[in-house]
Amino acid sequence: xxxxxxxxxxxxxxxxxxxxxxxxxxxxxxxxxxxxxxxxxxxxxxxxxxxxxxxxxxxxxxxxxxxxxxxxxxxxxxxxxxxxxxxxxxxxxxxxxxxxxxxxxxxxxxxxxxxxxxxxxxxxxxxxxxxxxxxxxxxxxxxxxxxxxxxxxxxxxxxxxxxxxxxxxxxxxxxxxxxxxxxxxxxxxxxxxxxxxxxxxxxxxxxxxxxxxxxxxxxxxxxxxxxxxxxxxxxxxxxxxxxxxxxxxxxxxxxxxxxxxxxxxxxxxxxxxxxxxxxxxxxxxxxxxxxxxxxxxxxxxxxxxxxxxxxxxxxxxxxxxxxxxxxxxxxxxxxxxxxxxxxxxxxxxxxxxxxxxxxxxxxxxxxxxxxxxxxxxxxxxxxxxxxxxxxxxxxxxxxxxxxxxxxxxxxxxxxxxxxxxxxxxxxxxxxxxxxxxxxxxxxxxxx
Amino acid sequence: xxxxxxxxxxxxxxxxxxxxxxxxxxxxxxxxxxxxxxxxxxxxxxxxxxxxxxxxxxxxxxxxxxxxxxxxxxxxxxxxxxxxxxxxxxxxxxxxxxxxxxxxxxxxxxxxxxxxxxxxxxxxxxxxxxxxxxxxxxxxxxxxxxxxxxxxxxxxxxxxxxxxxxxxxxxxxxxxxxxxxxxx
Numbered sequence: 001x002x003x004x005x006x007x008x009x010x011x012x013x014x015x016x017x018x019x020x021x022x023x024x025x026x027x028x029x030x031x032x033x034x035x036x037x038x039x040x041x042x043x044x045x046x047x048x049x050x051x052x053x054x055x056x057x058x059x060x061x062x063x064x065x066x067x068x069x070x071x072x073x074x075x076x077x078x079x080x081x082x083x084x085x086x087x088x089x090x091x092x093x094x095x096x097x098x099x100x101x102x103x104x105x106x107x108x109x110x111x112x113x114x115x116x117x118x119x120x121x122x123x124x125x126x127x128x129x130x131x132x133x134x135x136x137x138x139x140x141x142x143x144x145x146x147x148x149x150x151x152x153x154x155x156x157x158x159x160x161x162x163x164x165x166x167x168x169x170x171x172x173x174x175x176x177x178x179x180x181x182x183x184x185x186x187x188x189x190x191x192x193x194x195x196x197x198x199x200x201x202x203x204x205x206x207x208x209x210x211x212x213x214x215x216x217x218x219x220x221x222x223x224x225x226x227x228x229x230x231x232x233x234x235x236x237x238x239x240x241x242x243x244x245x246x247x248x249x250x251x252x253x254x255x256x257x258x259x260x261x262x263x264x265x266x267x268x269x270x271x272x273x274x275x276x277x278x279x280x281x282x283x284x285x286x287x288x289x290x291x292x293x294x295x296x297x298x299x300x301x302x303x304x305x306x307x308x309x310x311x312x313x314x315x316x317x318x319x320x321x322x323x324x325x326x327x328x329x330x331x332x333x334x335x336x337x338x339x340x341x342x343x344x345x346x347x348x349x350x351x352x353x354x355x356x357x358x359x360x361x362x363x364x365x366x367x368x369x370x371x372x373x374x375x376x377x378x379x380x381x382x383x384x385x386x387x388x389x390x391x392x393x394x395x396x397x398x399x400x401x402x403x404x405x406x407x408x409x410x411x412x413x414x415x416x417x418x419x420x421x422x423x424x425x426x427x428x429x430x431x432x433x434x435x436x437x438x439x440x441x442x443x444x445x446x447x
Numbered sequence: 448x449x450x451x452x453x454x455x456x457x458x459x460x461x462x463x464x465x466x467x468x469x470x471x472x473x474x475x476x477x478x479x480x481x482x483x484x485x486x487x488x489x490x491x492x493x494x495x496x497x498x499x500x501x502x503x504x505x506x507x508x509x510x511x512x513x514x515x516x517x518x519x520x521x522x523x524x525x526x527x528x529x530x531x532x533x534x535x536x537x538x539x540x541x542x543x544x545x546x547x548x549x550x551x552x553x554x555x556x557x558x559x560x561x562x563x564x565x566x567x568x569x570x571x572x573x574x575x576x577x578x579x580x581x582x583x584x585x586x587x588x589x590x591x592x593x594x595x596x597x598x599x600x601x602x603x604x605x606x607x608x609x610x611x612x613x614x615x616x617x618x619x620x621x622x623x624x625x626x627x628x629x630x631x
Contacts, residue, residue: 054622073563
């Protein structure tokens with residue numbers, strides 16, 4: 001199966017990312033744009049663009065029938081969904097298969113299974129992978145009381161159809177459970193189309209460690225190391241690094257093996273990430289969820305392995321075997337990524353879209369910036385506020401931190417507010433520099 | 448609060464001069480807004496060029512006049528608040544078409560969605576319309592198909608078709624002009 005033309009149905013920095021690798025591979029790129037993105041950087045870089053709808057995502061980037069129609073009319077061989085939008089919607093993968101288009105990602109059943117948190121938990125359990133103590137689906141708040149009695153507080157009430165940090169509420173005491181349950185369920189129904197909730201033990205001093213996996217059609221699955229994404233604000237990642245600092249080699253190897261085992265058990269194809277919660281105090285790890293797409297923070301894995309993950313995604317999609325065995329993957333140095341958002345940290349991280357009047361990106365050894373922004377670009381209101389990813393690679397973690405601080409210092413942005421100053425604070429935090437990261441670290445930095 | 452940008456502008460002489468400036472330029476639309484005054488001038492019936500774009504473009508018109516100086520004309524006081532309407536946009540040729548259209552009372556019927564355009568009800572049938580036909584607002588001028596779901600596109604105006612801009616079976620983009628109609 002040859003892929004010579006790819007229809008890219010995403011925007012922003014990931015669209016630029018995919019176009020870049022396609023250019024290297026000699027693959028033609030057609031970009032789907034909404035009206036708000038027709039003059040964007042990826043639109044200028046793509047070989048062709050198709051204006052598929054108005055700015056609203058539901059009428060453009062989420063519009064499967066228009067996307068398939070356009071892909072077929074433009075004679076694309078394949079569709080790359082990027083991350084977000086339709087990348088974890090099985091109907092898109094199915095529509096591709098039904099219409100003779102190659103989907104650059106896993107099979108629909110992989111997306112379906114891992115998209116349901118209860119199903120994926122059950123699959124993890126079957127593989128002997130630890131899962132957080134918790135429940136199956138809860139239909140009433142009374143059940144939650146019973147579960148709390150069994151596993152103890154605090155617990156997290158989660159949407160089975162949720163993910164990516166959304167659809168979750170912490171319960172720290174038994175009062176108000178009824179109200180929390182009813183509102184959470186209604187929100188889940190509205191946001192994900194499914195109000196099914198379940199309960200999981202909440203680990204306060206947690207590490208969020210995830211493993212990059214890559215599988216092919218022939219049953220081969222390898223891992224490309226883990227990433228630590230503990231530094232989060234409201235469950236949204238801000239700083240990610242590879243490899244995870246301050247964990248024992250035994251724990252590291254166990255987490256990596258568990259991820260490969262899970263992916264192999266479902267014959268996973270293409271790139272994916274298995275996420276775990278690590279209880280630092282107990283040296284224990286628990287399966288959280290699996291994302292069946294390329295992730296935002298994939299560049300840190302690319303930095304320490306030298307592998308172009310988008311290239312491998314395309315390669316696997318053609319039906320070829322993986323180009324690497326596990327022993328071919330070698331890790332070198334330490335990498336970090338800061339997500340830079342057009343937000344005002346002093347004003348509760350209020351989004352600050354607008355026209356960029358100054359844009360000076362850092363460069364130099366071990367510095368990479370993935371962005372769709374440039375001097376004179378107007379950040380639109382319709383989409384998320386991430387404007388750039390700043391990735392550094394160093395010989396070790398300290399070197400990476402120093403490079404990151406220097407690069408953040410060099411990164412000058414005018415016309416919009418950004419989270420660059422806040423990120424500098426995080427990098428300078430004593431716990432962060434000592435590798436004592438956790439999902440609670442930002443509560444301290446924000447104080 | 449600083450001086451109103453309309454200071455000295457409110458007499459007829461100045462407004463006439465503004466209209467003349469617009470007429471001489473290749474812009475079709477001028478909108479000047481202050482806290483208690485607004486002037487909107489369009490050439491030959493043009494009110495908005497690209498509705499969707501203006502809506503989000505206007506959101507970024509500087510809310511603090513005076514912090515980012517806007518282009519000044521020879522009055523020294525008038526600001527043209529149209530940051531999105533710059534001539535380097537990629538739809539430059541469409542801009543030219545629209546300019547031509549608005550000068551002759553011609554409007555475009557546009558695709559309400561991206562998809563495949565069909566000029567006739569079914570293969571082998573006569574096209575819905577041809578150049579010279581007189582249409583009413585509810586006249587069907589073509590179909591757009593998305594995965595076997597067909598939407599009829601209505602003219603939306605009364606008038607005579609002057610141009611058919613797309614071919615049968617062509618992939619059309621969202622908002623792409625399909626036909627032009629000389630309105631009465």
